[in-house]
Amino acid sequence: MRQTWRWFGPKDLVSIDDVRQAGAEGIVSALHHIPTGAIWSPEEIEARKAQIGTLSSGAPSTLTWDVVESLPVSEDIKKQTNDWREHLDNYRTSMRNLAAAGVEVICYNFMPVLDWTRTDLAYRLPTGATCMRFDLADFAAFDLHVLERKGAEDDFPEDVRAEAAERFARMDDDQRAALARNVVFGLPGAAESFTLEDVRHHLHEYSVIGEDRLRSHLVDFLSEVAPLAQELGLRLCCHPDDPPFPLLGLPRIMSTEADYTWLVESVDLPANGITLCSGSLGARPDNDLPGMMERLGDRVHFLHLRNVTRETDGIPCSFHEAEHLGGGTDMVALVKAALAEEARRKAAGRADSSIPFRPDHGQDILDDQKRQAQPGYPAIGRLKGLAELRGIVAAVSHTAA
Structure with missing residues (x-):
């Protein structure tokens, strides 16, 4: 190898x-x-x-x-x-x-x-190390309440939707922006240039695929x-x-x-x-x-x-x-x-x-x-x-x- x-x-x-x-x-x-x-x-x-x-x-x-x-x-x-x-x-x-x-x-x-x-690029572990993390409820909060994607509610079970709503309500504007940045970071070059409108545009184009x-x-x-x-x-x-x-x-x-x-x-x-x-x-x-x-x-x-x-x-x-x-x-x-x-x-x-x-x-x-x-x-x-x-x-x- x-x-x-x-x-x-x-x-x-x-x-x-x-x-x-x-x-x-x-x-x-x-x-x-x-x-x-x-x-x-x-x-x-x-x-x-x-x-x-x-x-x-x-x-x-x-x-x-x-x-x-x-x-x-x-x-x-x-x-x-x-x-x-x-x-x-x-x-x-x-x-x-x-x-x-x-x-x-x-x-x-x-x-x-x-x-x-990922929803967190520096998640703190009990050891003190940090790592990348995907939290389903945080992602649902982004999809449902930040991106506000049409039909998103059908993609998450009721308990995840409820948890996402509670978390979103507790977030301040900076935390909501940070969550969006973390998710968008996975777009090529997106950390510098992509907006939520860009994401919505891409999703619309894929709606027929x-x-x-x-x-x-x-x-x-x-x-x-x-x-x-x-x-x-x-x-x-x-x-x-x-x-x-x-x-x-x-x-x-x-x-x-x-x-x-x-x-x-x-x-x-x-x-x-x-x-x-x-x-x-x-x-x-x-x-x-x-x-x-x-x-x-x-x-x-x-x-x-x-x-x-x-x-x-x-x-x-x-x-x-x-x-x-x-x-x-x-x-x-x-x-x-x-x-x-x-x-x-x-x-x-x-x-x-x-x-x-x-x-x-x-x-x-x-x-x-x-x-x-x-x-x-x-x-x-x-x-x-x-x-x-x-x-x-x-x-x-x-x-x-």
């Missing part, structure tokens, strides 16, 4: 020097400054590779750009409206440019509007890009919905094992694969992560290893980001299944026998709370997670030997 680390570019408060000291082998990055739908030029790609490959002293970092996360799929492509055909052409051009630069794995998602959703139609659009997209990925030696991997249940009336089509089985069967090419995110999928009690790795491992091109603690029963539920070896997912069993898949690939002579993984997210601990890096991506919290995951890999590998 190849150890990677997500890096958001030169503005990331966790530097390449920090990543190198953490002992990661590769970098997961993206060109976030390029607008969604535009071409990633060879010059921009090479510039990012150079940044990854250089320490602050000017010495080589020995790190390589292993995974793109994400080459974003535009809302126009997802909806098949406006400039979607131009965006699709640009996507294919970006794929060619990445392949020419030696980057082989491209992670993407097909979540409408929201890339991810249900799950079946969105699935059809995903198949259309993959039918255009997966054969090219196969030709270029690229591996595409779709990230699951985060969280893995419907929100804001939007369709969700990548939330369960059945969804991923459909994905790989609908466009049956080895290049069409999966980002198995144990944190996103782990927010549903009916997702068996070790079992999914065993049954779908042939198409798992990238692993996000993190854990969540579900605070309430049912789907949807409240949850918070747990320690990597805490939460509801048996991380030892999952890593063991991943190592078994790697052994199968090696025996088959596959060039991709080593599956890249990253310690996804982490709790803010120690000096993380002063650094205030990208929410969910602390330095020390992820280092702790990477160390714990390394320990599992070493122990399971030693036992197998």
Whole structure:
């Protein structure tokens, strides 16, 4: 298993020097400054590779750009409206440019509007650590009373609606604004530019797109890009919905094992694969992560290893980001299944026998709370997670030997 680390570019408060000291082998990055739908030029790609490959002293970092996360799929492509055909052409051009630069794995998602959703970006745990959290009643308060979405009352049970009303009544204007900012933070670039009216506009455009139609659009997209990925030696991997249940009336089509089985069967090419995110999928009690790795491992091109603690029963539920070896997912069993898949690939002579993984997210601990890096991506919290995951890999590998 190849150890990677997500890096958001030169503005990331966790530097390449920090990543190198953490002992990661590769970098997961993206060109976030390029607008969604535009071409990633060879010059921009090479510039990012150079940044990854250089320490602050000017010495080589020995790190390589292993995974793109994400080459974003535009809302126009997802909806098949406006400039979607131009965006699709640009996507294919970006794929060619990445392949020419030696980057082989491209992670993407097909979540409408929201890339991810949390209601608290710094929830305080009893240990003193902070983490990201999704509170169902707080989200209902946003949906029902801040956004005031038509039909929202039908999406929450009576007890959640009652709790949401009470919480909203207790919030002052600053708390209501903070809740809205936290939810909107999951929109690409939204922390700086999106308003509630922007969100309402997006929701209105999706009001005529249900799950079946969105699935059809995903198949259309993959039918255009997966054969090219196969030709270029690229591996595409779709990230699951985060969280893995419907929100804001939007369709969700990548939330369960059945969804991923459909994905790989609908466009049956080895290049069409999966980002198995144990944190996103782990927010549903009916997702068996070790079992999914065993049954779908042939198409798992990238692993996000993190854990969540579900605070309430049912789907949807409240949850918070747990320690990597805490939460509801048996991380030892999952890593063991991943190592078994790697052994199968090696025996088959596959060039991709080593599956890249990253310690996804982490709790803010120690000096993380002063650094205030990208929410969910602390330095020390992820280092702790990477160390714990390394320990599992070493122990399971030693036992197998």
